[in-house]
Amino acid sequence: MHPLQSTADPSSSDAVGSKSIAGGAGRAPLTADVIIAGCGPTGAMLAAELRLHDVRVLVLEKETEPASFVRIVGLHIRSLELMAMRGLLERLLEHGRRRPARGFFAAIDAPAPEGLDSAHAYLLGIPQPVLVHLLEERAMDLGAQVRRGRAVAGVEQDDDGVTVELTDGEQLRSHYLVGCDGGRSTVRGALGVGFRGEPARTETLMGEMEVGVPLEEVAATVAEIGGTDKRFWLRPFGGGVHQVVVPAAGVSDRATPPTLEDFRQQLRTIAGTDFGVHSPRWLSRFGDATRQAERYRVGRVLLAGDAAHVHPPIGGQGLNLGVQDAVNLGWKLAAQVRGWAPEALLDTYQAERHPVAADVLDNTRAQMELLSSEPGPQAVRRLLTELMAFDEVNRHLIEKITAIGIRYDLGEGPDLLGRRLRDIEVRQGHLYGLLHRGRGLLLDRTERLTVGGWADRVDRLADPTAAVDVPCLLLRPDGHVAWIGDGQQDLDDHLSRWFGEPAG
Numbered sequence: 349m350h351p352l353q354s355t356a357d358p359s360s361s362d363a364v365g366s367k368s369i370a371g372g373a374g375r376a377p378l379t380a381d382v383i384i385a386g387c388g389p390t391g392a393m394l395a396a397e398l399r400l401h402d403v404r405v406l407v408l409e410k411e412t413e414p415a416s417f418v419r420i421v422g423l424h425i426r427s428l429e430l431m432a433m434r435g436l437l438e439r440l441l442e443h444g445r446r447r448p449a450r451g452f453f454a455a456i457d458a459p460a461p462e463g464l465d466s467a468h469a470y471l472l473g474i475p476q477p478v479l480v481h482l483l484e485e486r487a488m489d490l491g492a493q494v495r496r497g498r499a500v501a502g503v504e505q506d507d508d509g510v511t512v513e514l515t516d517g518e519q520l521r522s523h524y525l526v527g528c529d530g531g532r533s534t535v536r537g538a539l540g541v542g543f544r545g546e547p548a549r550t551e552t553l554m555g556e557m558e559v560g561v562p563l564e565e566v567a568a569t570v571a572e573i574g575g576t577d578k579r580f581w582l583r584p585f586g587g588g589v590h591q592v593v594v595p596a597a598g599v600s601d602r603a604t605p606p607t608l609e610d611f612r613q614q615l616r617t618i619a620g621t622d623f624g625v626h627s628p629r630w631l632s633r634f635g636d637a638t639r640q641a642e643r644y645r646v647g648r649v650l651l652a653g654d655a656a657h658v659h660p661p662i663g664g665q666g667l668n669l670g671v672q673d674a675v676n677l678g679w680k681l682a683a684q685v686r687g688w689a690p691e692a693l694l695d696t697y698q699a700e701r702h703p704v705a706a707d708v709l710d711n712t713r714a715q716m717e718l719l720s721s722e723p724g725p726q727a728v729r730r731l732l733t734e735l736m737a738f739d740e741v742n743r744h745l746i747e748k749i750t751a752i753g754i755r756y757d758l759g760e761g762p763d764l765l766g767r768r769l770r771d772i773e774v775r776q777g778h779l780y781g782l783l784h785r786g787r788g789l790l791l792d793r794t795e796r797l798t799v800g801g802w803a804d805r806v807d808r809l810a811d812p813t814a815a816v817d818v819p820c821l822l823l824r825p826d827g828h829v830a831w832i833g834d835g836q837q838d839l840d841d842h843l844s845r846w847f848g849e850p851a852g
């Protein structure tokens with residue numbers, strides 16, 4: 349097999365829900381329903397979502413060990429809501445630190461708007477490796493297989509399934525493959541899907557290491573540079589270790605981490621001293637490329653997370669976006685594998701998530717401009733700072749960054765249609781507590797409606813006291829409102845639209 353070969357008709361909407369792979373000559377036996385390339389936050393979250401529906405999942409991760417770097421990432425409101433919806437939030441809170449929901453847009457520090465529409469209106473700072481570990485552990489507890497030290501090298505698909513070739517030549521086969529293998533995605537490359545956008549203009553070195561000069565000397569130099577517009581910080585991280593962030597000498601296309609010598613050189617250039625840095629714990633680099641995959645699906649192969657979109661870390665949205673991709677895709681792909689997906693359900697993944705990421709790319713472009721020290725962008729920044737004193741502007745930007753403002757285009761209807769529903773109180777406690785299994789939910793305040801033949805996929809909660817201002821609504825497994833109304837026939841039509849044919 350050519351390592352970068354893809355044989356499916358790229359225009360195929362592919363509504364096949366086949367359970368058996370025709371054993372063509374030389375084909376590997378079926379290993380899993382879905383193979384996921386990459387066990388980062390997106391891949392681990394997706395694996396768990398698929399397992400909620402008994403889909404056999406194999407995750408292939410190139411690294412033999414979990415990442416050793418300690419990058420603190422911020423989980424925004426919508427991701428926290430999703431974690432609450434799946435019963436994971438309490439565990440994350442044990443490992444993270446809450447911060448107020450403010451200062452997200454270009455680090456302009458406007459106060460958090462009053463009454464943000466969420467029971468989880470804060471930011472949770474948590475080390476990325478801890479988060480990935482918890483997500484991976486949950487996926488495995490639910491029955492996903494994770495194989496480390498297994499890197500995907502090639503992909504070939506046909507009408508029946510996907511053959512995945514590993515770097516050691518082993519071939520595995522599944523009904524579907526999802527590339528969650530990061531910004532340099534091998535899967536995306538194998539599909540030949542374009543990754544349009546702007547290349548990196550700058551690169552930043554980031555790492556943890558010890559310093560070899562007195563701390564007062566460090567503090568004085570850091571304070572001096574703090575008064576300039578240089579992208580630099582060096583701050584104590586506990587245990588004698590300092591976190592160092594400094595611009596790289598140029599932009600490289602290398603996936604390899606930088607060396608300590610790279611840090612020393614750049615520190616001397618920026619700060620006039622290398623602070624005697626030594627004993628690094630980890631060293632990394634990141635760029636400010638802004639790119640998005642032109643398509644999220646080619647036949648039986650899909651892309652999610654950084655494999656589908658990259659952008660500078662300003663606003664802390666990349667990981668959040670990936671986790672949210674996973675929750676949008678998980679139940680749709682599961683429906684496809686289980687054989688009950690309505691035609692075109694799987695294609696709604698791209699229809700819904702591509703515009704969301706395009707909007708994030710745009711807001712990071714805008715934020716990056718606002719960080720420039722040029723007089724023009726600085727003037728726009730001052731103007732925006734003034735505008736953010738208006739509650740509606742501030743609220744709009746926070747809802748954008750935290751992803752609670754998203755409304756999928758599900759057709760004409762009330763404003764709530766297509767939006768996520770906040771965690772409202774219901775007779776049994778909290779609504780999100782009823783969504784742990786990743787099923788649909790009919791919230792019926794009339795106590796008249798039924799989910800009939802869809803009861804194997806959709807739960808019903810009859811509760812006239814539920815704190816929502818509509819008679820009935822249908823929630824998809826990702827917590828978005830798919831229907832609002834009070835008529836049984838109308839409901840049945842929408843149950844068919846999202847959950848396929850009713851059971852016999």
Ligand SMILES: Cc1cc2nc3c(=O)[nH]c(=O)nc-3n(C[C@H](O)[C@H](O)[C@H](O)COP(=O)(O)OP(=O)(O)OC[C@H]3O[C@@H](n4cnc5c(N)ncnc54)[C@H](O)[C@@H]3O)c2cc1C
Nearest residue numbers: 386388389390410421422500530653654664665666667668
């Ligand atoms: C400095 C910095 C700060 C950030 N802060 C935030 C923040 O606060 N909030 C936020 O939301 N985001 C933040 N991000 C972005 C966030 O880290 C990424 O968006 C996120 O890691 C993407 O997750 P992913 O699972 O899609 O991809 P990745 O995390 O890149 O995971 C991909 C996985 O695939 C594996 N892999 C790669 N190739 C193969 C292969 N061929 N076969 C098998 N496995 C493979 C990799 O080893 C890796 O484990 C930050 C990024 C940076 C650089």
